[in-house]
Amino acid sequence: MEQFTALSVTKEKRPVRYLVVDDSVFARRNLARMVESFGGVMAGEAGDGFTAITEYNRTLPDIVLMDITMPQMEGIEAVERIVRQHPDARIVMVSSVGYQENILAALQKGARHFVQKPVRPDVLYEIVRYVLNDDGVLTGAGIGGSQKEAV
């Protein structure tokens, strides 16, 4: 997998911490590999919306990558509950189902962005950078153009 210029948090100068939420182990593993290629670390992972809320409260990640269709509690409801408790939560929806009503519902509940599966690493990198930049979270390395490095 291609490597990207590492994104790091300005204040603490540490790697960005991610919470990955998806009921598919395959999808979580795939996203974890991308997170690693962005220079990030996994703060936690969850396979449903309920666990996502618990894991968010436990780990307080910098950003969440959240699937929509999941058992027990779907992603959009989990977003609503997390954002109600943590208005500054940065959540990016990652789903294969990308029709307009779904996207709008997620954004209305507080999600910051949406990316459709299959996820291209360069697209997700740009979205993560955009969302973190928007809050002034990123340090110099993450600000500017797309910065890929060949491994």
Add this chain to the structure above:
Amino acid sequence: MRMDLIQPFVSAADSVLGELLQGPTVVGNPSMEEDAYRRKGVAALIGFQGDIEGRIIFDLEPETACRIAGSLAGAEPPAAADDSVVAETLCELANMIIGNAVTLLNDRGFHFRVQPPEVHTDAEGMKSSYDTEAVVMSFETPAGFVYLNIGMRYNRRRKTEREAAVTA
């Protein structure tokens, strides 16, 4: 069977397989399957309900399933098709294809809900009404052949037909 409902699944499969397997896919001619479905190898099933109801079976020969699982995991192919990595990969791949097709159909005004994918282990199965009129599509990918067995019915038209029959 309405091809305008089938086409989004074909487009989504072509696009997702091409993107993930990093190579060209060749879409074969559709064929009708009137008998009960017979599994070719490792299969995942996704059901859906709403304006359109039915199920899609995403079916791969065991060697192809192992090659695809290895390729997507960035690792050597699993030795056996019953490996959990193969099942996980297959379900997520099916999920992506169906999700992309649902997106296309939803934006055209068809509303329905998709169930989470499950591994389909029956060698033969589901002699339901969906199976009496199923379309089988094949996709030749760099990793081997992938089959989509699409069985569905369009509820909105059936409702309209019923209403027309009542008023006639």
